[in-house]
Amino acid sequence: MAGASRVVILGAGESGVGAAKLAKQKGFDVFVSDYGVITDKYKAALEKLGVAFESERHTEALILNATEVIKSPGIPATAPIIKKLIAKGTSVISEIEFAKRYTNAKTVCITGSNGKSTTSLLTYHILKNAGVNVGLAGNIGQSFAAQVADGEFDWYVLEISSFMLDDMFQFKADIAVLLNITPDHLDRYNYKLENYAASKMRIIQNQTAADVFIYCADDEESLKALKGLSPMAKTYPFSIVKKIEIGAYLQDDTIHIHTEPNNELTMSISDLALQGKHNIYNSMASGIVAKVLELRNETIRESMGNFKNIEHRLEHVAKISGIDFINDSKATNVNSTWYALESMTSDVVLIMGGVDKGNDYNMLKDLIKSKVKAIVCLGKDNKRIHDAFEDDVEVIVNTFSADEATQIAFHLAKRGDAVLLSPACASFDLFKNYEDRGNQFKAAVKEL
Incomplete structure (x- = not known):
């Protein structure tokens, strides 16, 4: 690749600087452009990497000659520079898509309008405590690309937003989790809930029969979006209103999780670290991931009982x-x-x-x-x-x-x-x- 392909990164936040690090490591000619102000922390990181960058502008001559563009999830497809790149036929992808090319690690990808940070952190907490060699990235924590550049995990828990999903094409989740779909960010989706829902459903694209899809059987919009789609992956629904044979359900204030017929995890909701109805859903989703990975029931229970939630969330x-x-x-x-x-x-x-x-x-x-x-x-x-x-x-x-x-x-x-x-x-x-x-x-x- 050396000297040949030019990778231009739009947006110099956590994901952009992480992508620059990985692209540089892989021998690309890298340029970073941010229409806003680049913070001192990220300027210093780019200087240390020896990556050329510009702040508070997009110079078209330096961007439109890219072989591929990695864009920040915050930049809409309607931005003038993106429209020009798409008109030229330039590939425009997300940092997540780029980073996944360079890792053999497996991924648990968690999306949903609400609860994805909490569920991602809880899932990471359970896996880490069980001794899994696991990283946490996506919409949370350190950039996925930077972690791929720095070393190797066997698994990553990735919190994935609809904006990231919009720029993912070849990417595949080994375990995909869809918590819910409710109206959010509709300004980016022509004020149509179905456009936003279609974005969320990209979480299962490219999945095969060897993969896993976990979703909420009580969420009307998720069920609506699933109509007409036939997930290839093995599916595990979860519900607090009805009994689910393979998946998770709530009965008499106890969560039951079955990922195979004779292997059950039960836990009283009063023992969960996360309280409130919505957190029963989040705990069920994380619990199914843990059971799919065949972690021990004791370990899962202990982690679901001692988890500390994120700052700024209740x-x-x-x-x-x-x-x-x-x-x-x-x-x-x-x-x-x-x-x-x-x-x-x-x-x-x-x-x-x-x-x-x-x-x-x-x-x-x-x-x-x-x-x-x-x-x-x-x-x-x-x-x-x-x-x-x-x-x-x-x-x-x-x-x-x-x-x-x-x-x-x-x-x-x-x-x-x-x-x-x-x-x-x-x-x-x-x-x-x-x-x-x-x-x-x-x-x-x-x-x-």
Whole structure:
């Protein structure tokens, strides 16, 4: 390959810099271009690799001569530079697709509108504790390509977003997990749920009879998307409402997992580290993966019982004057906020708002009526939240900083209530990202 093929990488974040590292190692002529500002950390990494790069622009002459382009999942197919590349017939792929060419490791690929980070981390936790030589990558942690460049794992747990799936072609998941399909990112899919669902179903493309597909039998949109598709892989559904012969189901507050007729794992839901209905699903999905890999029941139970969930996902921050403060900043869509409210057992003062991605707030109405006493809006434009819920709650207040939102929520709550930051929106109007939003909320709580 040396000196011959030119690989251009668009986007210099974790995935882009990882792809640059692997491409350089494989002898490609590599160039990285980011339309935004490249952070100092990633600039230093590119300089160390000796890779040419540009920041805050896309110079067409340096991009359109690429043999292949690896693009960041955040860049839509409608971006002018991508349209020009596609018109030229240039191959445009994801970092995941690129990295998979250079590894013989097997992959557990987890997708879904909600719960994929939690399920990916739980699955990784179970495998690692069982002694599997496993890496964690994709939408989470360190770049897949960088890990492939640095060394070898036998397995990778990959959290895969629909945007990544859109740029995957030859890639195959050895074990594919689809948790659910709910409206999210519809601005990238012409506001059509079926387009988004079709994207999610790419998780099973290229699978063979030797592979595994795990999905939620209770999720209507998943079942709808599966109609007309015949998965080649061995399928394992999971359900909390009906008995499943081969797969997982819930009966009398106990999870039952069968991956073959006479080999059962049972676990009481009260022993699960992750509580709430949605987390029963996440635990079932991870448990099926573990059973498919023939890990010991004791090991699986132990890991499912001692797992610590991720920051910014229903994270308990503090209890002040008898009021619980919960950081669910990672809830960037309506469905995530629905899950958060569904798992609440006390009255809630809800902090929500931000950049609305064409949200349909209707699904929250019943939970907001029954559980939420006040809404504190945190965002530049809160009109749609007011319109959606003005008949359902007594108080809706506008705020423009995490400090202000936290203080007002504290005053509106009383002993025994919970203050829940679960925005249902992206964070880019007031914050760098959802982590920044969550960290500012946590800092504000500690100042109370």
